[in-house]
Structures are given as structure tokens and as C-alpha cells.
Amino acid sequence: MIELTINNKQVRVEENTTILNAAEILGIKIPTLCFMKCFSASSSCMVCVVFEKNSGKIVPACSALCIEGMNIETENDELHLLRKNAVQLLLSEHNGDCIAPCQNACPAHINIPLMNRLISDEQFSTAKSFLSEIKNDVCSTCNLQCEKVCRRKNIDEPVAIKKLIEFLRNTNEKSTSENAVLNSVKSNLKFNSSYGRMRENEKSEYLKEAENKYARMFPADTTNGYSKEEAVQEALRCMHCDCRKNDACDLRIMADQFQAKQRTFVIENRQNITKIFHAPLLVLEPQKCIKCGVCIQITNSSKDFSFSFREKSFQVQIELFHKEEISDSLISLAKKCIEHCPTGAISAIK
Amino acid sequence: MKNYTQLINEFKKKSENDKGYIIPILQAIQNEFNYLPDELLHEITAQTTITYSELIGVASFYSQFRFTPSGKHLIKVCVGTACHVKGAMHVYDAFTRHLNLNETEDTDKEKLFTLKQVACLGCCTLAPAVQIDDITYGHVGQKDIPEIINDFLNKSITSEKNIQKHHLKNISDAEIRIGLGSCCVASGSEEVNKALEKAMDTAGINVKVKQVGCVGMCHNVPLLEIEKSGKIIASYAKVKPENIKPILLKHFASSSVFKRIVTSLQNKAEQFYYPDLQSTALKKFLDYREKHVNDFLQKQVHIATEHKGILNPLDIDEYISKEGFAALKNCVTETSREEIITTIIKSGLRGRGGAGFPTGEKWALFSKQQADEKYIICNADEGDPGAFMDRMLLESFPYRIIEGMMIAAYAGGATKGILYVRAEYQLAVLRMKTAIAEMVKKGMINSPLFNSQFIFNLEIFEGAGAFICGEETALIASMEGKRGMPHIRPPYPVQHGLNGKPTLVNNVETFASVPWIIRNGSTIYANIGTTFSKGTKVFALAGKIARGGLIEVPMGITIKEIVEDIGGGISGGKVFKAVQIGGPSGGCIPASLSETTIDYQSLTEAGAMMGSGGLVVLDESDCVIDIAKYFLNFTQAQSCGKCVYCRVGTKYMLSLLNKLSSGKAKMEDLQELEKISLQVKKGSLCGLGKSAPNPVLTTLKYFRDEYEAHISGICPAKKCKDLIQYEISTICIGCTKCAQNCPAEAIDFAPYEKHFIKQELCIKCDICLQVCPTGAVSKQNIKHD
């Protein structure tokens, strides 16, 4: 048994216990990001750093082992700054939008990308429910803020958001008053990752999930607006800029917790955004990866479907290798990765 | 085409665990094809338990491997520290232009040459150095490149084998020694060796020629020493093949010829002279009794490099005759394990790999571990871009290193040793392999040693090119077939190392010091040095110094003594500015602090580090921001990429330094740089990240005014490209030389009139300045104070 002190409280633990576990015994909570229970710690995010007073060393609690006589402090200004900066450094190499620019710009904060997806799936009534809490005249006063920032604009024309909203208002479908979708997307998270301008070679990545045959649908009926078919067609142009995990992303949660800013550290040459689809299993967005290595641990013995890091240093990137065949066991592996990936780097396509 | 199934099976047989041979098998493929063909990677996956992901993860981590075919020949431009300060990037750029490569290419259209940057070819005294396949070129100037490429294409490639074969019978009591360390070879000692053989053939002289390892005086290579009746009667420095005949005749030929030579050499004293008669600078003869030769040697103490320049590296009998293996024998036959460890503890020996952990204590911890298998690893992954001590030790004293390892193994109760050597160190690998084979033949390895129960087994593992694998936990990870990512300690390798077994990791130099300590006793060793730093340290002395080389100095010597006495001060009449000590983890110590002593404590207090032993001397023409940027670029690129402070933090630091060197930084950026540097030190997981900010922090501390000058747009050393321009002054004689050599056609010229540089075309390649015979070309800050 090893005896040590954490925040002036004594604790006795078995050998090979981490400081994180020892703290837990005392009911002391240390923030973590890359560490996940049931997996071996990679200690890459440094959000869990604690201070060992005797040696003056700062160590990651998730993997540092308890040593007899340690005197650990889990909270002090220096640690707070280190934790916050660790998150801010992660954010400075993080390329993606938590919330789509359109939604972000909308004064009513309508979840436009989701609305578009529902329209394209012909779930008009659910889509309409998005508008139920919003005053009718919002759009008439806001001067198309959403379309001004729509990322589709970089490729051809912005998605005709206002027309789609008008279409929903005009359609005689009833809005589902009580609906799960609406509630599920209500998140309290405030932090928003945003990567700035879309680059030339990122366009094709975005178009992987959008219709690209035409620039913008013009309604045949100019007075009444889109028909259902036209609305579906137009909604299909939306590129799913919002992050698929924006309601549950641990990085976003941490960023909120530490009030982190994305542009504290500005680094030359950000990496290009890529979206790698392995339908129907998952979509991988390596630029949202925080290098926790959990997906690698999950898939490490599979020859048909496995993740690995490529390169090292700042260039390091998560990569997926897979064979074309899809089996039940692969589906469950993929699900596990989606579930455990702490960010939107690995997510379910739908 | 080979049968790859067979190859894979061969590897499978060697190790019970598939993962253990990932790196060796990739190396075998890479050696065969010069790259890793994808089909073969799939083949491995099909036949073993290794997944394709693992292969890609590992292969992409190490710089030795490539995924695309390379050219027929590999050009390695050294961008190590010593070469960097002597303009290696200009040389690299010139090769790029010569081979017509664009930014993304590394191989020319004809697929003849692939161009690569490497850190330290280990002949820093010949900087800038370039290696094409096996041939090394020193002092490479940009304008020499076409000539070098031609020379290479004409040369037949010599290999170690034909160097080895020549052992003439000793007919007299004389001996000619020629150094065949990497520096020596690079400066042409093989040619000298061949000329020697030829001259002896034609003149019918038969003297024993002995190839010895690094002599240490790398600034004087090729070096030839002549010994008669056990005494060195003459030493020739910077010998050229054409000098051989006169030298030979002088000492060994018939009297009539001898006379002739003597007259022609009348005015030269006998002991030690430069035979290069053309150069007046070199005409000056050197005498061992003369002050500066004396200084170079006198302040040194040879322990790890004992008998340097005398031992034939691979002659085991000679090693034995010079007390070799006496320490080992004493340990195995007469000393208890505890006594050995006590001796090492008392000697005060600390690890020479950088961190300086007390060696005896580590051995004691190791010997206490109970396990069915324990390993000894000799860490020879020397990756500091300006250091080559370990390589020299491996090349010159293979038996001594093995002896040290075996003593450690015996004392620690281990029987299996692994020598982890950088794959780039081909000569070292070859010598160690031969040395092991010799010892197997002698019944010292793989057999009971000195009739005891102790049977030692030793293998070589070639590292695949990743600086971080010098860190012990990363080193072990790479041996287990993983990406070389460190993990937090504890558990220390001593407790939980290779394959989960107790593993003792020590540095080459640490092991090389052990036999001496055992033979001479701990007290004598502990009397050398300071209170907390005992014994000696080997340094690779290079940079802007008159006499560079491999030196072994007692702890406690001052920087000044090293630079001025041993190194002979700054070359070229410039002013001494600083020493960069400890490589990428170390720092810059300014000339004003040159009384600082070399010991663990005072170097750390000064913000630097003992590190591995790179010692690069800087003069006034070196810009500290350029140096800080150079090292940070290195560590940043070599970060394993695991923890965020090292992976991203150093990248951010680099962004700030780039801002500085391009004159775009503001005063706040300095504070920002300092703040983030301190945080990277605290928040990184392993020694690489924890020490990466040192070069930045020390330069910030000692040369803040220079940083501030850059903020106002001025580079005092005129090094930062964005801040300077090339100008031609009125002393130009209009010789058109610069214009002819300018790769950008940026020089307007009319013969016999002052030339003029068109700034918008100039690519700042420095050639005009180098070729101008009158010194009319100069660098000027674009902005003036």
C-alpha cells in the first residue's frame, strides 16, 4: 500500500494506482479530456495536470502513478492556466465548425442545417416545428444574415435558406408540437469552433455530402415559392457544416468549462479539412481529432477495420484503413469508436 | 524477385512475438527497394498478426522509411548544427536548384538522385558536409555542386571490406597509423590509405599499416602517424595522396633516396607538419611540444577514449594487450555483484545520455529486480544534430563498450544485451557486428565467460531514424514494434522495460567509462571533476572554431578553456559570441559567461544542459534567433506528436520565431514567446518537450537586445533573409564572377564596371558573396537604425 496526500487529505492506495484514481477515492474531481475509463491512458491532452509539491513537478493525473509520500495539489492558478492553455492549443489545431455559420448568424438561432436535412428527408412537419417558437417576422427583419455566411456561397450560391423557411411556413403540414428532435438539439454549450475561410481544396470535401448538380433552385411558382420537390432539391444543397457531435463533444464541453478561446494561439498553416466517409459505418474528420488514441485501441487487432496515426509531430493524423466488406462485427466496432471518440472526429453519418 | 514469404518467415522465426520484428522487416524491405512497396506491406499483413494500420503507423513515424520509390542515389545534405552555422541551407537550396526540384519533389526527373536533409553526418569539423550514397564530401560550397556530382558518378564505391583486407606484414619495428574514423574517411583518408598501399607496392617497402579509429584531432585529418621502436616519430596532418610517396621515402627508403627527400624538406622540422606545401597557411608545422597542439591534447583526459588513435578498433588481441577485458575478468572472477555496484556508486559516474542520473544507483535498482529475464540496452541512438561522440566511440572502441555492458549485465544479473544504434551509423553498426563476431569466436559471448556461470548474449537493433527514440521509453516502444512514443515514468525501464521485463538503459559513453573505473578504482575517478560531477565528458567540438574534433575533458573545465585552449579560439578572426551546448535540449551560453564550468549543475543553472555533448561555437556572424529557430525546428519536427504542449505548443513557438525573423513581430510577442516557452516546459510529458524551449529561453535571457533589434526590423548578425539584402560596393572591379554564378540572373553587369544587384530577382543564395574575389559583395540590413 502507498500513502500519499491529495489536497491535504491522506489516502492509502494499492500499488500502480494513478493519481486520478486516488483522487476519486477522496471524491476529488480532476478534469480529464483524453482519458477514458476502460482504456489505457494516452496522456496527450494535459487537461488533467496536477502539482506534486515535493518534487515541484507537474504531471498528468490520468497516468502518473502514486508514489509513497507524494503531496498532490489539484487546483491552483498555474494548473488552471495550464489546463486552459492545453485546451486552447488543441483548439488552435482544430478545424471545424461546432455550429454551422448560418445558424450562428441567425438572430433566432434556428438550427438551419438540421432543418435542411429534415426537409431533404421529406420530414416536413418535424422541420416545421423548428419555427414554432420563433416569431413570424424574424426573417423579414434580419436581412439574410444566414445566407451571407452560408459556406455553400464559396462554391456557387448560398443555400436559399429564407425560401426554405418560407416554404415551411406556407406548407400545410402540421408541425409536430411535442418532438424529440427539437429538444435533443437544445444544448447549453456556448463555445463555437470556427475555422475561418474555406479553402479551394476543401470544397470537394464539403460537396461529398451535398447535391452539386445545380447552383440554386428557383421556384417555378414565383408567388408561392418552392414546391415540395423543389424544397427537397434545394435543401439537398446544404453541406452539413455543423458538427455531428456538437451536443456531446468533450472538447467543446472543456472549452466551455475553461472559457477557452480558439484564437489564443495562432499557428501558421492549418491543416486542410477532410471528410472521409466509410458508408454506412461512419464519417471521419481527422482535423477534429485530439489524438487520444482510443479508436486505435478499440480497433487494434482488426485487420479489416482499424485506425492508426500517420506521421508524427504536428503532422500526425488519424487514419482509417478498412476493407470494403462490412460485417456485423465491423458495425459494432465502428459503433464503439463513434461512442468513445471524445470529439466529432468519428461520428455516425446520420 | 525474392520470395518474400520466405523472408517474412525468417523474421517470424527470430521472435516469438510478431510485433517485435516490425522495424527490422521494414528495414529489410526498404534496403532492398529503397522504399516500401504497398503490395509487400499487404503481404506482411496477410502472413502475420500485424495489421496494415500498424505497419503504416510505424513506417510513417520513422524517417528511414519512404512510401514512394527513390532515385538511384541518395544525396544527404547535412543540416546538423555545425553544418547549419556554416551555411548548410544554402547548400541544400543549391542542390535543389541543381536537380531542378520543386517544393514537393525530392527526386530528380531522371530518378538518379534523391535529395534528403539529415542531421549530422558525424564529420562536423568538415562542415558543411554532404554524403552521396557512401561517399562523404566536406567543406561543400554551393559552386562545387556540379563538380561533386561528377566526381561521385566517376568514383567507384569503396566499402569497408576492402579497407579491412590490407594488413601488410610487419618487417621492421615500425608502424604507420592512419585514422579511419568517419571524419577521416570523409576527408579522404581512404584515398590516402590506397595511395599508401600503392606506394609501398611500387617502392617495395613493407611496413605495418594500422587503421585506427578517430584520433580526435578531426580538424587535422587525414592524419598519418609513424611509429618506430614504440615511439611516434612523426605525425602528418591533412595528408593528401600525393604526399604519401615523399613521406614514405623519407622514413623508410634507402639512404640515397632518403637524402634527396631530406633536402627537399630541409626547412621543415620533423615532428609534425602539414605536407600541403601549396598553402602558406598550412606550411606552418605543428609540433607536439608546440603550444597549440599541446593545448589541444593537454587539457584532455582520456577515459572513455583511452588509447585513442592507437587502437585498431577491431583488433581484439590488441585490445586485450592494452588491459582490455581486464576489468570484466576481475568482475566476473573476483568481485561480488554488490562490490561492482558500490564501486560505480562511489565513482560518482552519472549517465552521459543527457539526464545525468547516477549510474551506480540505477544499477543497484536494476540488480534488485526479480524476473526470469532482464535486459541491458546500450543507447546508441545519438540524435542530437550536432553531436557524434557516441558514433566515434562505437567506431573506435567497440570492445570497450561491450566490456562496459557486460560488467553491467553481470552486476545486474542480466544475460541479454541489446545495442540500439541509429541506422544512419553504418560504419558503427558494421564495426560492432564484427566486434561481436570476434568475441563469439573467442568464447566471450554466447559461452560461459572466463569459466564462470555467466553467459552473455548481445544483439544489435538498428533504430529507424527518430530523435525521440533516444528517450528510453520511446526506444523500448520502438523495439517492441511500436511508434516511438514515450510514456510517463514511473514505471521506469529498470522496473518495467522491454517486453515488460526489467531493463537497464545506459548511454554508450557511460558504458565506455566503466572498464576504466573498475581498473583504476572509484577514488581515482572521483578525484577528477567537481563535487557533484565526476570524471570526464566527451564533447563534439565544432562550429566557428579553429580546431574542432572529439575531445574528452575533465568535469569542471571552463567553457573558455575549451574554446580558447583546446579549440584554439574562433577561426577567421571573428569575435566569439556564444557556445551552444547540449544540442536541442541545451542552450546558448554567451561569451561573457565563458568562465562557466562544465558540470551538470552550473550548466543547468545557466539555462543550458550537459545534454549529450554537442558543443557548437558561435561567432558574431551567427544570429541567435536563427539558432533558436534552428533547434526548435528540429525538436518540433521530431516531437512524437503525442502530448499537446509539445505537438502544438512548439509549433506556436515556431510561428512566433518566424514572425521575429521576418521582422513582423511586436514587443508583446516576446512576452508571449517567453510565457508559452515556460508552459511547454511544464506541460510536456517527456524530456523532449520539457527541454525544447531551452534554446529559446537562453537566447531570450542572454541576447534580448538582439530579439528587440529584430522587432525593429534589424538582424544584427545579418543572417535573417527577410531582413537583409545583398549589395555590391564600389570596390567591385567588374570581374563578372558574381553575375556568372548567380542562379537567379539577378546581377546586372557590364565588364569592368561596378555590378549591380536587382533586388527583386535576388533569391539571397549567398553565392555572389562567396565568389567575389575582392569582397565587394556584402549583406546589409534593408532597414537602417
Ligand SMILES: Cc1cc2nc3c(=O)[nH]c(=O)nc-3n(C[C@H](O)[C@H](O)[C@H](O)COP(=O)(O)O)c2cc1C
Ligand atoms: C528527447 C530525448 C533524446 C534522448 N536521446 C538520447 C540519446 O541519443 N542517447 C542516450 O544515450 N540517451 C538519450 N536520452 C536519454 C535517455 O532517455 C536515457 O536517459 C539514457 O539513455 C540513460 O542512460 P544514461 O543514464 O547512461 O545517460 C534522450 C532523452 C530524451 C528525452
Ligand code: SF4
Ligand atoms: S468536434 Fe467538438 S469542438 Fe470540434 S467542431 Fe465538433 S463539436 Fe465543435
Ligand code: SF4
Ligand atoms: S451549407 Fe448548410 S449548414 Fe452550411 S452554412 Fe449553408 S445552410 Fe448552413
Ligand code: SF4
Ligand atoms: S479520432 Fe477520436 S478517438 Fe480517435 S484519436 Fe482522434 S479523438 Fe481520439
Ligand code: SF4
Ligand atoms: S513531450 Fe513531445 S516527444 Fe515527449 S511525449 Fe510529448 S509529444 Fe511526445
Ligand code: SF4
Ligand atoms: S544576387 Fe542574390 S541570387 Fe544572385 S548570387 Fe547574389 S545572393 Fe544569390
Ligand code: FES
Ligand atoms: S486526461 Fe490526462 S492527459 Fe488527457
Ligand code: FES
Ligand atoms: S556533420 Fe553536419 S553537423 Fe555534424
Ligand code: FES
Ligand atoms: S574521425 Fe578522424 S580524427 Fe576524428
